[in-house]
Amino acid sequence: MHSKNNADQELTAHLNVSPARMQMEYIQHLVRQGASLKDCRNRNNDTALHQLVRHYRSVVLDSGLSESVAAQFGKAIQYLQEQGVDVHAKNSFQYSALQILLNTAVNGISAVIIELTLIFIKNASVNLAETNDQGLNLFEIITSHAGSPTWLIEKLQQLPSAYRLEETAKIGRSYAIEADDCLDLEAFMQAAEYDKQRLLGKGRGGTVYYTRLHGQDVALKTTSLVNNNSSFTKSIQRSCKEIAFLQALTKAQVPNIIGFKGYCIHHWHIHLFMEYAEFGSLKAYYEKYPRPDWGRFSDRSLPFQLAQDILTGVYWVHKFNIILCDLKPENIVLTRDPASPNEICAKLIDFELSQKTGLSLNCWAGTYWFIAPDALCDGNSKKSDIYSYGRVLLSIAQWKPHPDFVGKSLADYKKNGKLQWERFGEDLVNGRLQPDIPLDTPPEIAMIIRETSASNPKDRPSAPALKSRLNAFFWQSKEKKEAEDADLLSWCSLQ
Structure with a gap:
């Protein structure tokens, strides 16, 4: 196992980002954590880069993974470069390269590596809000791969620039979402071919459409998680809470409660599939x-x-x-x-x-x-x-x-x-x-x-x-x- 200093140096080498940019990112992180600009100026010295590297390393360790992830992190960047992706370019990425990497992410560890890689590329001045030639947003691709609300909450806690770290962490501890009802992406994409003309209802919590899932009529409730930063916490809290309640009630076969079919996260939306009520409200x-x-x-x-x-x-x-x-x-x-x-x-x-x-x-x-x-x-x-x-x-x-x-x-x-x-x-x-x-x-x-x-x-x-x-x-x-x-x-x- 590497010593702490060696691990920091190794991660610094993998990051390959200019010290000035990392220093700025560190200051922004301190502000997000509640530090004043005066505090930031006091900390803006030769140790700032080292502190930021240690912060990124703690992100890796907080995910419950070993220090070897730091090395895998570097390998992921190297892999992107081998696939022809310029990790320091300011334009959009090649979709094929990222898709290949996603296809190899068969578990949470690999997915964490991909996420950390994307954070990294963001530090290298690449605008993640930009889309590639296929019109797919990189954050949306990663989100659709995530698989469950619990997964998303946990990973958002690990990202230094995630929405409202502290509040999101509380949500993750409050609701135990079971993974049994999480739909695989292929099943979701088939069911997501809904006709937007068949609107069943619309309210503060989302929009409900008619669609079909596994050959059955179902109602699809779609809730956006990122209308704006201030609403993110409430949106994900309400959705996770609703999933948890519906899972418990459906599993117990409680009468006169709408049946729950499953859920999926895709394109920064949580989608709930429920029993279709043919006579409406x-x-x-x-x-x-x-x-x-x-x-x-x-x-x-x-x-x-x-x-x-x-x-x-x-x-x-x-x-x-x-x-x-x-x-x-x-x-x-x-x-x-x-x-x-x-x-x-x-x-x-x-x-x-x-x-x-x-x-x-x-x-x-x-x-x-x-x-x-x-x-x-x-x-x-x-x-x-x-x-x-x-x-x-x-x-x-x-x-x-x-x-x-x-x-x-x-x-x-x-x-x-x-x-x-x-x-x-x-x-x-x-x-x-x-x-x-x-x-x-x-x-x-x-x-x-x-x-x-x-x-x-x-x-x-x-x-x-x-x-x-x-x-x-x-x-x-x-x-x-x-x-x-x-x-x-x-x-x-x-x-």
């Missing part, structure tokens, strides 16, 4: 079909079916100690019930804003029209999800995406086409928004809507309690209907 269903009757429950009327399915999803999410934080008609999709293909089944989607219970939530998340007053003041909880469920139940009863309150509707909070959220929040917290329940709503459903709308979260029932009540209500109604049918048949036989 509940919000879209409201707008497309007329309001149905609650019925007499023997035929599992649609409103009751929706109420029960959505509650079942909330019940199981809470069993996994997850808080939804943004339950609303847009985040509920309708598809065919696998047990009864002639019936519609509701499933919950979009876990980007969801949180684990027990975390300190010092801010609220959700959509104003469905958010609980306590969520605005104290942050989200399971009981704030119950409040949102009651609002969704009210929207089913009214058959409206944004249900009316007593004496107030969404239009009352609009001015010049914009919603006045401050006035709405004030009315919500002060208890002025009471549910306007249609007269034909079954009494038990109306009672649940009122109880879930309680201002004090302690007065709201839990998901298990609501589930028991809905089940009991259904069977009581079914028995009553069967008794009425029997009486009718008896009367007919006497005629």
Whole structure:
């Protein structure tokens, strides 16, 4: 094994970059780590180059690899040069040379070498934002090779110029993403041939398209990670969190939760493949079909079916100690019930804003029209999800995406086409928004809507309690209907 000084000298030789440029890079690194310009001037001496070399060496060691990687690092650069790539040129690279190198990167160690090589070339004044003749961005090529969110997070921690080192490191420790559902690049590229005209939905978290994967209809949710530096951390945090939650819920075969098919990282986007819901969102269903009757429950009327399915999803999410934080008609999709293909089944989607219970939530998340007053003041909880469920139940009863309150509707909070959220929040917290329940709503459903709308979260029932009540209500109604049918048949036989 080389001594520390020899290793530094060896790495310096491999870097083959002018001392002035490395000195500038070192100063930039210090600033990124929070050092002042005065500190940088004090450190800007003959040892700056040596310190920078040691920093690059620590990057290698921090990845958990041996010091021999330093030598492999140099070999990677030599390999590029042998393939005709001028590592000091200021123009784009030859795609074929880089592609050959990528094809030899069969494991994480090789990939780290490639990444470090690219950092190196960046230090040599090559603009990595430039594309090659094939129009492919080098960073995008490396990202598509990465394979999983965990891999990307770990490697970003190792790069001295990565976005927000400290914040990204915290994300990597917070979410354990399993690699089982990571799609290989070939499978992803086939599925990625989606028709952008078949847009299923678009929101703050990304854009959802229809496509096919392994011969099945699927929904592809695409989230950009690099809209700007400030949004990178939140983007990757939300995506990794959603993957982790969906993996756990799908593996446990939790009912009434959208099925998770896999994920892939490509071109600085995280792509999630999920079960395709052919009838779209509940919000879209409201707008497309007329309001149905609650019925007499023997035929599992649609409103009751929706109420029960959505509650079942909330019940199981809470069993996994997850808080939804943004339950609303847009985040509920309708598809065919696998047990009864002639019936519609509701499933919950979009876990980007969801949180684990027990975390300190010092801010609220959700959509104003469905958010609980306590969520605005104290942050989200399971009981704030119950409040949102009651609002969704009210929207089913009214058959409206944004249900009316007593004496107030969404239009009352609009001015010049914009919603006045401050006035709405004030009315919500002060208890002025009471549910306007249609007269034909079954009494038990109306009672649940009122109880879930309680201002004090302690007065709201839990998901298990609501589930028991809905089940009991259904069977009581079914028995009553069967008794009425029997009486009718008896009367007919006497005629």
